[in-house]
Amino acid sequence: MVNWSKPRLPRPDAPRTRPRVAPTELTRIDFTEVVPDQVAFLGQAAYIQLEFFESLAKAVATAPDLGAKEGLSAAAGVALRKHHELISELRRLGEEPSEVMAPFAPATDRFRQATSGADWTELLLGIHITSGMLDDYFSRLAEGMPAELGTRVRAVLAERDIAEVVERELERAIAADPTLADRLALWGRSLVGDTLLVARSALRASESTGALGADVEPVFTELIASHTRRMDALGLTA
Amino acid sequence: MVNWSKPRLPRPDAPRTRPRVAPTELTRIDFTEVVPDQVAFLGQAAYIQLEFFESLAKAVATAPDLGAKEGLSAAAGVALRKHHELISELRRLGEEPSEVMAPFAPATDRFRQATSGADWTELLLGIHITSGMLDDYFSRLAEGMPAELGTRVRAVLAERDIAEVVERELERAIAADPTLADRLALWGRSLVGDTLLVARSALRASESTGALGADVEPVFTELIASHTRRMDALGLTA
Numbered sequence: 001m002v003n004w005s006k007p008r009l010p011r012p013d014a015p016r017t018r019p020r021v022a023p024t025e026l027t028r029i030d031f032t033e034v035v036p037d038q039v040a041f042l043g044q045a046a047y048i049q050l051e052f053f054e055s056l057a058k059a060v061a062t063a064p065d066l067g068a069k070e071g072l073s074a075a076a077g078v079a080l081r082k083h084h085e086l087i088s089e090l091r092r093l094g095e096e097p098s099e100v101m102a103p104f105a106p107a108t109d110r111f112r113q114a115t116s117g118a119d120w121t122e123l124l125l126g127i128h129i130t131s132g133m134l135d136d137y138f139s140r141l142a143e144g145m146p147a148e149l150g151t152r153v154r155a156v157l158a159e160r161d162i163a164e165v166v167e168r169e170l171e172r173a174i175a176a177d178p179t180l181a182d183r184l185a186l187w188g189r190s191l192v193g194d195t196l197l198v199a200r201s202a203l204r205a206s207e208s209t210g211a212l213g214a215d216v217e218p219v220f221t222e223l224i225a226s227h228t229r230r231m232d233a234l235g236l237t238a
Numbered sequence: 239m240v241n242w243s244k245p246r247l248p249r250p251d252a253p254r255t256r257p258r259v260a261p262t263e264l265t266r267i268d269f270t271e272v273v274p275d276q277v278a279f280l281g282q283a284a285y286i287q288l289e290f291f292e293s294l295a296k297a298v299a300t301a302p303d304l305g306a307k308e309g310l311s312a313a314a315g316v317a318l319r320k321h322h323e324l325i326s327e328l329r330r331l332g333e334e335p336s337e338v339m340a341p342f343a344p345a346t347d348r349f350r351q352a353t354s355g356a357d358w359t360e361l362l363l364g365i366h367i368t369s370g371m372l373d374d375y376f377s378r379l380a381e382g383m384p385a386e387l388g389t390r391v392r393a394v395l396a397e398r399d400i401a402e403v404v405e406r407e408l409e410r411a412i413a414a415d416p417t418l419a420d421r422l423a424l425w426g427r428s429l430v431g432d433t434l435l436v437a438r439s440a441l442r443a444s445e446s447t448g449a450l451g452a453d454v455e456p457v458f459t460e461l462i463a464s465h466t467r468r469m470d471a472l473g474l475t476a
Contacts, residue, residue: 050298050307050311053295053298053311054295054298054299057291057292057295057296057298057299057314058295058299060288060291060292060295061292061295061296065336066335066336066339066340066343067336069288069336070325070335070336073288073291073318073321073322074322076295076318077315077318077319077322080311080314080315080318081315083311084311084312084315087308097304097308098303098304098305098307098308101304102304105304
């Protein structure tokens, strides 16, 4: 129960044991200063989800067993739902999704090919790393959108079912073949550059509205920090 | 409204203008005589929907434009939902879907490869013809299942959104390139044999329960008749 009447007293020993500014606060940035062009934002985000769907569908088709197929097909369904929900937002704004997404297609297609790897495990890690980073990133960008739209978009992007399924399959594959860890660690590192390029391109779409004044570099630091946590969780050196 | 009290009187002029047995009745068969092995039936039907999903996902990935991608990705979502609904029925029966589907995987994978064609339009026609015939066929087979389960399964298979989307894209492609019609007509004819083999294998799974006494040949005649209608609707010679 929340106690509304009693004033919260500062605990006297707290300030001495923690730094004045917590490390996470150092890298925080007020993304509400960045006002993304809503339409371009939604178009790029929707098209990226379509690419995640295509990668997951490929992972279903090439899965080594039916258990993996089942989990991954459910994950593909989630990516598809995200795509269609973002498309619905475009329709709600009176936009034709195909037209809005078209400018993002060539670069995003290339991105998917570049991150789809040489085999099934690399494909899975590609999905895990790129969707993890980009969903985080677009969620942060959505903070600068009109409140209701921003909240809906963040709810769409917050669904974590894909990450859970892909992580489970990767853990299983690494456990079955420990020599995989070194190769996947290398592959995981190589994915970061391409993913940050996509993130930067989303910022450029926002800059074109002339509303971008904030220093966004710290956000990239955040993205890389969560990337490291994602790799650590799989026992891979980031 | 159905009139239960009044006996139906034969109309005196009817017998002279129509054959004693209407052609459609000739090919009707009481599929309630065929009692399919529920578990095997659901396993094969579920795996086939997964294959349709994979083919549709491939059609999304190779679609020539974003409008086609959008429609086909929705269709892929429908196939995925059918797959997951049939899997849920297996779980409800206390079965592990992966184990039940496994025996059907090799033949169904080969079937998908054999029917996926040489380009995007052949892939689409392959999906249209094979899913049209097999959804019809499994719906008929489901008539022999326990009433509630059979009704649910038939409702799952009755969804026609995939056919609509695929038909629209095929019509568009044929309109844009009239030389396509001859090649697709030939391709459509070649799909029938493989599809009937899959249908027959479903019957064999039922026969193994020892409950199959009916002559099912007329059902295949029905399947071919609806195939012809499907081809006609696209202006293709069956």
